[in-house]
Structures are given as C-alpha cells and as structure tokens.
Amino acid sequence: MFKNFLAFVKYLLRWVVIIVLVAVAIGSMVAFFLWLLTQAIHFRFAHTWLLYLLPAAGVVIHLLYKWYGQSAERGNNLIIDEIHQPGAGVPKRMAPLILITTVITHLFGGSAGREGTAVQIGGSLANLFAAWFKLNDADKKIVLTAGVAAGFGAVFGTPLTGTVFALEVIAIGSIPYRCFFACLIAGYIGDIIVSLWGIHHTLYHVNIVNTGQTLYGIQLPVSLWLLGKVIMASALFGLVSYAFAQAVHTVKNILLKLIKTTWVIPVAGGLAIIALTYILGKPDYLSLGVDAEYPGAVTIVSAFQHGGADALSWLWKLIYTAITLGTGFKGGEVTPLFYIGATLGNTLADLMNAPAGLFAALGFIAVFAGATNTPVACTLMGIELFGGHYAIFFAIACFTAYFFSGDGGIYTAQKTALAKTDLAKSKYVKRMFGKYRL
Structure with a gap:
C-alpha cells in the first residue's frame, strides 16, 4: 500500500x-x-x-x-x-x-x-x-x-x-x-x-441590475420576461456564430477557386479591407477592436455602454474578419468574435429594452461558444471576466448559442463525439425520458 x-x-x-x-x-x-x-x-x-x-x-x-x-x-x-x-x-x-x-x-x-x-x-x-x-x-x-x-x-x-x-x-x-x-x-x-511580466488584461464592467421578478406575490430570482429576451438574443448569437464560421470558410474556398496565383489572394484581401475602410470612413473594424484609435470609436469596451456601438457594427466586424482570415492573414478568431458578440448584444439591448452591459457580456461569450462549440468554457469565461452575479444567464446564453450554431465551427479538426442534432437519440436521454411519449 x-x-x-x-x-x-x-x-x-x-x-x-x-x-x-x-x-x-x-x-x-x-x-x-x-x-x-x-x-x-x-x-x-x-x-x-x-x-x-x-x-x-x-x-x-x-x-x-x-x-x-x-x-x-x-x-x-x-x-x-x-x-x-x-x-x-x-x-x-x-x-x-x-x-x-x-x-x-x-x-x-x-x-x-x-x-x-x-x-x-x-x-x-x-x-x-x-x-x-x-x-x-x-x-x-x-x-x-x-x-x-x-x-x-x-x-x-x-x-x-x-x-x-x-x-x-x-x-x-x-x-x-x-x-x-x-x-x-x-x-x-x-x-x-x-x-x-507586468502585462495587464482589459477589464470589462457590467452594471448590476435587478434581474428578479414578483409574480402573484411570489419573488422569483429570475425575471421570466428578461429570461425570454436572453433566450431570443442567444439564439441570434448562435446563428451569427454559424454565419461567421461559414463566412471565413467561404471566402477562403471561393478565392482559391477564382485566383490560381496564390500570393494574389492576400493582396485582394488587403485591398478589400482598405476599400471598406474608405467607404465606411472610419477604422473601427481594423485589428483587435479592444483599444480605441480615437475618442468615440466603437470597441469591445464601448459596447458595454448604451449607444456604444452602431446597429451594424457586429456585421462589419464579421465581414472584415472573414476577409482577413479567409485571405491568409494570421491571428485568431476569438477576439473578433468577442467584438461581434458584444456589439450585437448592445444592438439587441436597444431593440429589446434590456441592460446594455449584460447583453454585451452575453454576446461576448455566447458567439464565442457557438463558433468554437465550447459552452462550458465560455460560461466560466463569463464568470471570470464579469463576475458570478449573472452566472445563470451566462450558462443559458452559451448553451442556447451552442445549439443554434449548427454542428460545425471555426475549427475543422474538431471531432464530433455527440452531434447536437443527435442529442435526442443519445442513450442518456433515452434512459431519462424513454418511458415518456411526447
């Protein structure tokens, strides 16, 4: 022993x-x-x-x-x-x-x-x-x-x-x-x-709001109305995750077919980025999108405040990133996904009359969860970055986006141990609910 x-x-x-x-x-x-x-x-x-x-x-x-x-x-x-x-x-x-x-x-x-x-x-x-x-x-x-x-x-x-x-x-x-x-x-x-080594990470602030509700004299810990808004927004986060993954793959595949001289592909991508920046008249969608190039620029940080993003900021960032990565430039997808999610959350908060900071945080982690198929990790990221006050919303957002993002993702080498569409067929679900007929 x-x-x-x-x-x-x-x-x-x-x-x-x-x-x-x-x-x-x-x-x-x-x-x-x-x-x-x-x-x-x-x-x-x-x-x-x-x-x-x-x-x-x-x-x-x-x-x-x-x-x-x-x-x-x-x-x-x-x-x-x-x-x-x-x-x-x-x-x-x-x-x-x-x-x-x-x-x-x-x-x-x-x-x-x-x-x-x-x-x-x-x-x-x-x-x-x-x-x-x-x-x-x-x-x-x-x-x-x-x-x-x-x-x-x-x-x-x-x-x-x-x-x-x-x-x-x-x-x-x-x-x-x-x-x-x-x-x-x-x-x-x-x-x-x-x-x-003295490197400091960006801090994000989510204002604490009352998320409870009184229903027929009973105090509920979570507002059913707010919960409904979170679920609807998270479904959209998942669809945008799917759109992002498809956009990057599509740009790469189309250009490989159209342009036989491979070094011309990044030239085309660079020219497209320059043209878009000239047309839009601002550099907000270049690079990481964390630090502001000028006062009033749309960044991930600004998205946590009401009015901190334009209605289509998320779409422009998606297009910019799909072109950049799809034409051979290097980096990663996650920080752009944070930007896309946070600015989309800001836009949806305005449309749904919801807290901007909370919805920016939900989009931040949920779009990432859908694109990478990592809902548990992204729920924990929400807690590590924004605190545990909204943990239940983080989990709901990440898993909802995960299910709405399809079976693919940004990592083509990911294996599928259990496809989302096959979940209902799994032995665990059958064991739990097999005796019930729906």
Whole structure:
C-alpha cells in the first residue's frame, strides 16, 4: 500500500515539474507576444498610412508560410489533430512564425485576434518539451492539451476558462477529464507568469441590475420576461456564430477557386479591407477592436455602454474578419468574435429594452461558444471576466448559442463525439425520458 502511494507521489511530482516548466515557457512567450502586439497596434494608430501597405504585408505572410511554414500553416487544427492522434508532431517553427505574422497582420490593420497565436505558441512549445522529456504518445496528448490551456489562459487572463477550453475544444460533446489536472496547473501558471511580466488584461464592467421578478406575490430570482429576451438574443448569437464560421470558410474556398496565383489572394484581401475602410470612413473594424484609435470609436469596451456601438457594427466586424482570415492573414478568431458578440448584444439591448452591459457580456461569450462549440468554457469565461452575479444567464446564453450554431465551427479538426442534432437519440436521454411519449 505504502509502495503504491510512493509511486503515485512520484508520478504526480513528475507531471507537476513537466507542466510547470511548459507553462512558464508558454506564459513568458505569450507575455512577449501581448507586449509586442500592443506596441504594433498603437504604432499603427499613430501612423494610419500603414493600412495602405496591408496587401504587401499579406504577400510577406504568404511567402513566410510558403518557404518556412510547411505543416504549421494548419495552425490550431494541426494541434487538435495531434491531440487526437500524435503523428508528425507540431513543428518548432510554428511558435515564432505565428507570433511574427500575427504582429504583421495587426501592424498593418488586418482584423484578426490573438487566441490562435497563443494556442499555437502553447502547442509548439508543449510539443518541444514532450520531445525533450521523451514522452510516449499518451503523455504527449496530455502535454499538448496542457499547452493549449496555458496559452489560452495566459492570453486572456482566464485560467479556469483556458483549462476547460483545452478539454472541450478537442471533440464536440465530450470532455477528457484525464487531462484536467495538467490543464488546470498549466492554465494558472501561464496566467501568473503573464502577470509577473507586468502585462495587464482589459477589464470589462457590467452594471448590476435587478434581474428578479414578483409574480402573484411570489419573488422569483429570475425575471421570466428578461429570461425570454436572453433566450431570443442567444439564439441570434448562435446563428451569427454559424454565419461567421461559414463566412471565413467561404471566402477562403471561393478565392482559391477564382485566383490560381496564390500570393494574389492576400493582396485582394488587403485591398478589400482598405476599400471598406474608405467607404465606411472610419477604422473601427481594423485589428483587435479592444483599444480605441480615437475618442468615440466603437470597441469591445464601448459596447458595454448604451449607444456604444452602431446597429451594424457586429456585421462589419464579421465581414472584415472573414476577409482577413479567409485571405491568409494570421491571428485568431476569438477576439473578433468577442467584438461581434458584444456589439450585437448592445444592438439587441436597444431593440429589446434590456441592460446594455449584460447583453454585451452575453454576446461576448455566447458567439464565442457557438463558433468554437465550447459552452462550458465560455460560461466560466463569463464568470471570470464579469463576475458570478449573472452566472445563470451566462450558462443559458452559451448553451442556447451552442445549439443554434449548427454542428460545425471555426475549427475543422474538431471531432464530433455527440452531434447536437443527435442529442435526442443519445442513450442518456433515452434512459431519462424513454418511458415518456411526447
């Protein structure tokens, strides 16, 4: 008995050492990336003419991946595939390549995110450590999953979300709990390291409003009228998630068919972004959309206030991002999804006479949940970012959007353990409700 206990302690300590080392390395590189990204974005704010070089920047990115990228071009999908079935591995060059090309994308105004970069940094470094420690395929899966958790938790300052996201994103409808402990350590260490490097995350504020209701003299904890509004809005969030995923894939597929000279595709994308910005007359939909380029600009932060977004801000951001990512620029989808969701929530709040801050927060996490098929992680993100006061609404919004977003998503390598449309056929549902006829 004592011998077994010692073996377990030895096993546990070994994993703690490995995961801590991996997470420290990932957290440090993510901190450097976030610092560099902020410098690039604010440099463009001060030199707006850089936008006109976006087509040329696209060609540079294309050539970098053509000459040096190899399998790294597949990005997050490669990491997910490696977690499913370790094969050729995640190339060492993935981390520096995605870091450099993401910064280039934002420096010249492309509409992209940063989660893809952090996840690929995490996967690339985790794969490197797996080789150093000579881990077998089963242990390599754990380290890669932990690397995703560390990268995601570090880049957004949401370690618990990063933990669950890394587990939930692998397969729709399934969470591999075997990796939970490693991901939990990695997510928190990654986040701590970013903080120790002096990097601060954006804070969002949701005003507390009374969400209760008195019905026939009985005090209900949740207003049924508000709940109905949340469900209707969340269904729309899910449909927009579906539209976003389809738009990115469609832009890429159509241009590959129409343009045979591949380096021309990012040129076309860059020119389209320049033309749209000229037509709209403002740069609000370029880059991350977190910091304001000028007073009164529509940003994720402004969407949490009444009047903080235009009626179609969400649609323009969707179009900008689909063009940017669909034509080969690099970054990620998640921060644009935050922008789309928050501004759509702001618009729906005005239409439904609902709290703007609450609906912006719901859109922020629900559009992300629908596009990535990670409703549990996104519910936790709502709690980590906005507090637990509206936790029930966060859960309802994320799962409603998840069911309305279809069986696909932005990650084509995601497996389907249980399709949403097949939920009613599952043995668990039949076991619970099989004796009832509806």
